[in-house]
Amino acid sequence: MKKLTLLSLTLLFLACGTAKNVKKDYAKAPVEKYMNSITPDDLKKHLFIVANDSMEGRNTGTEGQKKAGKYLIGQYKANGISFPPPATDWYQKIPAAYMSKSYSPVKPGDSENIWAFIEGSEKPNEILVISAHYDHVGTKNGEVYNGADDDGSGTVALLEIAQAFAQAKKEGYGPKRSILFLHVTGEELGLHGSRYYSDHPLFPIDSTITDLNIDMIGRRDEAHKDNGNYVYVIGSDRLSTDLHNINEAANAKYTHLTLDYTFNDRKDPNQFYFRSDHYNFAKKGIPIIFYFNGVHDDYHMATDEPQKIEYDLLAKRAQLAFVTAWELANRPDRPVVDKDGK
Ligand SMILES: [Zn+2]
Numbered sequence: 001m002k003k004l005t006l007l008s009l010t011l012l013f014l015a016c017g018t019a020k021n022v023k024k025d026y027a028k029a030p031v032e033k034y035m036n037s038i039t040p041d042d043l044k045k046h047l048f049i050v051a052n053d054s055m056e057g058r059n060t061g062t063e064g065q066k067k068a069g070k071y072l073i074g075q076y077k078a079n080g081i082s083f084p085p086p087a088t089d090w091y092q093k094i095p096a097a098y099m100s101k102s103y104s105p106v107k108p109g110d111s112e113n114i115w116a117f118i119e120g121s122e123k124p125n126e127i128l129v130i131s132a133h134y135d136h137v138g139t140k141n142g143e144v145y146n147g148a149d150d151d152g153s154g155t156v157a158l159l160e161i162a163q164a165f166a167q168a169k170k171e172g173y174g175p176k177r178s179i180l181f182l183h184v185t186g187e188e189l190g191l192h193g194s195r196y197y198s199d200h201p202l203f204p205i206d207s208t209i210t211d212l213n214i215d216m217i218g219r220r221d222e223a224h225k226d227n228g229n230y231v232y233v234i235g236s237d238r239l240s241t242d243l244h245n246i247n248e249a250a251n252a253k254y255t256h257l258t259l260d261y262t263f264n265d266r267k268d269p270n271q272f273y274f275r276s277d278h279y280n281f282a283k284k285g286i287p288i289i290f291y292f293n294g295v296h297d298d299y300h301m302a303t304d305e306p307q308k309i310e311y312d313l314l315a316k317r318a319q320l321a322f323v324t325a326w327e328l329a330n331r332p333d334r335p336v337v338d339k340d341g342k
Contacts, residue, residue, distance in 0.1 A: 026330050029173045034326075035254060035319045037167055038160040040311035043318065046075070046156035047218070050134075051148035051306045058147060059138025060186045061096060061109025068134055068155075069114050072183055075159050076116040079166045084117035084180060086202055091115075094185060099192040106189060111135070113193045114183040115202070118165050120329065122176040127203045128328050129180045129211040129286075130321065131194065131277050132158050133187030143302040148309055150299065153218035154291075155183060157318035164322055165329075175329035177209065184277050187215075194277030198284050209334040210243055211288045212325055213278035217317040218309035221294030223262075228310055230258040231317045232292040235273050237264070238342065240287035242335035243328075247289055250323040255316055263292070266342070287335050291321055 049055075049071055056064025073090045076082070083090045092113040099108045114134065120126065132154030136147030146152070162181050168174065180203070186192030201208065220228040237244035251257055263272045273279065278288035293313075298304040328335065 024172045034164040034168045037164045040315045044311045047306045051146040051152040053144045057138040057145040058136040060135045061111040094196045099186045111185040116181040118179045120178040121174045126177040127208045131182040132214045134183040135185045148306040149218045151215045154214035161322045177329045194280040198280040211281035215276040218314040233259045234264045234290040236289045240335040243287040247324045254323045255320040
């Protein structure tokens with residue numbers, strides 16, 4: 001009896017010791033549970049704050065924008081997420097002079113990119129960037145341009161995607177690669193924040209595996225007035241066939257949106273590929289995806305208000321970015337660059 005007990009204890013001890021070192025089987029990770037933690041209600045709660053009149057339209061370098069930035073930082077802190085370790089705080093400061101154009105009457109104040117970070121457990125030096133611009137165009141003639149869709153929608157999507165990854169990490173399924181959540185500034189004045197980051201990257205460009213950029217995902221355009229279950233996907237195939245396939249597979253498995261490639265046509269007159277922050281990553285050879293709902297009557301109008309957002313659509317599109325990010329962070333190989341970006 002005694003011997004047996006000792007043996008049992010020994011076995012138990014050994015089993016515990018082994019269990020501690022056993023790697024989680026990511027094939028069994030409850031990805032859908034994490035994905036579904038990105039909810040219309042949470043996005044709505046955040047967006048009614050980020051696109052509130054008190055943020056004064058988040059014009060680059062203004063107090064209103066800085067206030068919105070503080071709200072974002074507060075949310076990361078509440079979720080136990082910090083800024084990236086090589087940095088000493090939440091901000092990548094960008095001097096006003098960097099954002100001034102000699103021909104432009106708009107002279108912005110000093111501004112900041114804001115970053116948050118979840119370190120990878122297996123390949124911490126490989127970085128996935130998820131970006132959205134948190135600036136908008138401010139106030140004009142006493143009217144606040146809230147920019148709920150542009151790009152309050154992408155801004156709050158980042159908060160929820162980060163929270164989903166943080167929850168997964170708490171449950172032992174932290175991302176294998178590192179994820180940088182990058183809220184860039186100065187987009188409306190000329191993609192300045194992302195250009196600054198790509199010229200002064202915190203992590204080497206060579207180690208940056210992909211940028212998923214989210215800019216306007218809370219509305220639908222005229223072409224989809226009868227069915228909002230879509231998202232425009234731009235740029236996914238221009239540098240990496242892998243990245244394109246990963247996004248397609250993630251959508252087929254989890255989100256079932258219609259992926260509309262109309263604006264990825266090289267001849268499309270809108271040339272959206274060059275018109276948001278992902279482009280500053282693409283031009284450095286980093287594979288990108290731009291998620292976008294197209295333009296609508298409230299685009300760059302004072303009427304781009306949070307009550308006009310379709311929160312179920314916003315959630316679904318943010319979920320697609322999340323499951324694509326999940327695959328990028330956890331698959332054995334980073335997406336191979338096999339195209340020239342054209
Ligand atoms: Zn925008």
